[in-house]
Amino acid sequence: MGADTLLDGFSGHAEQHRRELHVHCYRMLGSFEDAEDTVQETFLRAWRGRETFEGRSTFRAWLYRIATNACLDLLAKRRPEPATGGEVPWLQPYPDRLLDELPAGAADEPETATLGRETIELAYLVAVQHLAPRPRAVLILRDVLGWPAKDVAELLGDTVNSVNSALQRARAGMRAHLPAERQDWTGGDEDAGTRDLVRRFTDASVATDIPALTAMLRADVRSSMPPTPGAYFGREAVLHSWLADGYEGMTGLRAVPTAVNRQPAVAYYHWRKSEGAYLPLTMDVLRITGGRITEIYIFDADQFPRLGLPAGLPADGTE
Incomplete structure (x- = not known):
């Protein structure tokens, strides 16, 4: 796209990339709301600097450069330190229905599609938030977007050697916060067994059946409730946190299955007599x-x- 073409229809060209830029900022920031703000800032900066676009790179790459720098600026102001201790208080979910808006093309290729799914799962997002901002940007640009090291170096105003060094540190940091084997941290494609487990988990949760829930948890299960501080590691700790919150014996629950971050999810509703719903x-x-x-x-x-x-949800006659 030439510079003249860009000036003729800037808003339309930029809007074509809104969803993928939002997902990029979400990976960088871990917060849906912060990603929204940063995409808006990206478009504002791009509009103000539209006459500086000379067409030496694609318009898409130019927007990614602006978005990445906007993320780094926000991180410097709001979160000067990365997450610690396995918890991310600012973490927010990303609805699958919006991920479905991402452009097709290369994502149709099996390996690329798998990478895209893995790098939007919450386990990956949490690990990324434990990296310092610049190594985080390098990791996402190199390993997720597939940018060459020289392009990343140009974006960050750094050398190729520094970028490669930052990438090595970032990969080491990711290994420290993810299970050793890829299959241990991604659920992969949903199969009949997964669907059955989610159904049984949902039924047991609505019934507050602690023994049934216990049987479905792996011994090293982890749990957290952003933005509430605290992460729980291990089956006993997770169960203790539920009991301490008064979950056992709770009644009047209903559940709606959904999906976020390419993972199964269950939304719970509680009966409120005063509202009749x-x-x-x-x-x-x-x-x-x-x-x-x-x-x-x-x-x-x-x-x-x-x-x-x-x-x-309306009353179902069992209240």
């Missing part, structure tokens, strides 16, 4: 490995509208 409570996002649940992220009801979930 089931109102949003929490949502569990699951990671499943080898027929057991290995990770549970619990998000508050304030995420429901963005995820396209109902604002409430």
Whole structure:
């Protein structure tokens, strides 16, 4: 795309890349809301600097450069330090229905599609948030987007050697926060066994059947509830956190299956007699490995509208 063509229809050209830029910023920031703000900032910066686009790179690459720098600027202001201890208080889910808006093309290739799915899962997002901002940007640009080292160096105003060194550090950091084997941290394609486990987990959760839930958790299961501080590691710790919150014996629950970050999820609603309806409570996002649940992220009801979930469920006659 030439510079003259860009000036003739800037908004239309930019909007074509909105979803992929949003996902890129989401990987960098871990927050859906911050990604929204950063994409808006990206378009504002691009508009102001539109006359500087000379066509030496693609318009898409030019926008990615602006977006990456906008993310780095935000991280410097809001989060000068990366996440620690396996928890990310600012983590927010990303609805699958919006991921479906990503452009096709190379994503249709099996290896590329698998990479895209793995790098949007919450386990990956959490690990990325434990990296310092610049190595994080290098990792995403090199390993997710496939940019050459020289292009990343130009974007960051650095040398190719420095970029390669940062990539090595970032990969080492990711290995420290992800299970050793790829199949241990990605649920992969959903099969009949996964669907059955999610169904049984949902039924047991609505019934607050602690023994049944315990049998579905792997011994090294992890759980967190962003933005509430605290991450729980191991089956006993996770169960203890549920019991401490008064979950056992809770009644009046209903569930709606959904999916976020290419992972199965269950949205829960709680009966409110005063409202005469089931109102949003929490949502569990699951990671499943080898027929057991290995990770549970619990998000508050304030995420429901963005995820396209109902604002409430009507009475079903059992109340």
